[in-house]
Amino acid sequence: MFALTATLFTQCKMGDFGDINYNPNLPSQYDTRFLYLHAVRNAIPVFYLTGTYDPWAMIYCQYISERTNIQFTNFSGQNFAIGTYYTNALKDLNYIIKLNTDEATKNEAGSVTGFCTSNANQIAVCRTLKAYIFMHLTDAVGMIPYSEALQASEGNFTPKYDDQQSIYTDLNKELEEAYAQFDTSTPLNATYEILFNGNVDRWKKFNASVRMQLAIKLFKVDAATGKTNFAKAFGNGFIFIRSNADLLQYKYLSESANENPFYNNMIVSARKDFQPSGTLIDTLLAYNDPRVAIYAAPNASGVYFGMPFGLDRTEAAKYDANMVSPFNTKFYQQNSPAVLITPSITLLAAAEAAERGWISDNAESLYNEAITAAFAQYGLTNAQATAYLNQPKVKYNTGGTPTDRLNQIALQKWLASYMQDSFEAWADWRRLNYPNLKPGPYTAVTEIPRRRMYDSGDYNANKVNYNAAIKAQGADALATRVWWDKQ
Secondary structure, three states, X not given: OHHHHHHHHHHOOOOOOOXXXXXXXXXXXXXXXXXXXXXXXXXXXXXXXXXXXXXXXXXXXXXXXXXXXXXXXXXXXXXXXXXXXXXXXXHHHHHHHHHHHOOOOOOXXXXXXXXXXXXXXXXXXXXXXXXXXHHHHHHHHOOEEOOOOOOHHHOOOOOOEEOHHHHHHHHHHHHHHHHHHOOOOOOOOOOOOOOOOOOHHHHHHHHHHHHHHHHHOOOOOOHHHHHXXXXXXXXXXXXXXXXXXXXEEEOOOOOHHHOOXXXXXXXXXXXXXXXXXHHHHHHHHHOOOOOHHHHEOOOOOOOOOOEOOOOOHHHHOOOOOOOOOOEOHHHOOOOOOEXXXXXXXXXXXXXXXXXXXXXXXXXXXXXXXXXXXXXXXXXXXXXHHHHHHOOOOOOOOOOOOHHXXXXXXXXXXXXXXXXXXXXXXXXXXXXXXXXXXXXXXXXXXXXXXXXXXXXXXXXXXXXXHHHHHHHXXXXXXXXXXXXXXXX
């Protein structure tokens, strides 16, 4: 017995267990390729739809209506949970920056053989994406944890909420530094860098475009800073997303693990709760806009008819499926991409900046170029764009007032932003207040929300700082305006 016990002890000593404690699904070595992919997958496409079933930002912009099972177009939803962005995408991006900065890890295989052999490029990419995510989060709710965020590893589980002005200031700084940090001599790994196929020049254009989005929102609260920041991002007019070849999109795949959420909702779940709104379709028809055939399909009678917005279930039931135009099928294929920043949007921002005197370029030329790009994005011709632009109510109103022209820009931005970055479209509508969107007759609010409310799951463990934010910002309510959204 003693001999048997001794033999077993010898055979079972530490080091002889082989792979018994090894989990092949939990790698012990970090790899920035997969940290990056996880971050992109968990954040970027969400700004397109804001969720698998509740596309609230598109609803706020009145791009879509509900025909059945009325739940969201009455604005009954109020909270927006931001915590998952911190624990997933922002945490991943922050970790990649740390790995590529720390002397102990920046030359390790998991860093330099990640999605780029350049530490500088990996850092610049992650700083740019972090800023893009933070911009959307603060635009949605206002004050958020920022300067003390992502410090859980250091023991800070109750970060303060920073005011939006200081967040915007730092986001612009981060983006400018990241722009200077990009190394165009070292491409990114196109297999894993899925947003711009590893092209560093396109990343720089994206970076500049985000800075333009930040800057243009400052015209009511800090026009001098907005003008300086916008002009720098605009540069010589060609360092931002100006070509459809450079637009930012998240490419879904023809597989269930990574499919377009509208496809999942409409085809897999067979729900078909949402349809193009009457607000959108009526505007397209009023302006003889050929994009109506791109955005929607004819109803059973062969005409375009949008679902009236904001009805209750009794009224909505009067509109059957044959009466209302469905979405164009291009938007709900399994691999239909989530489009986020397009040249039409950046060019219209530039036209606005020119109209405000922030840049010296010609506002009318930028406006015309933007609409032409918007048409080309969907395969419409320059001749169609020219015919559209020649209509008196579309042609840039050089003889009108600045407000007339800014309203033209705002309308075209609203039309071009359909089925794109709905967070940014909502931000544009809030700051420009055009077109004149109103809640429907059966909605739970008297005006379209100016922000989303904090989610209790995000602040329950951080109540002191939440209360301080409410005291500084105003009531945690849909009608409270964020810093740049002045009345």
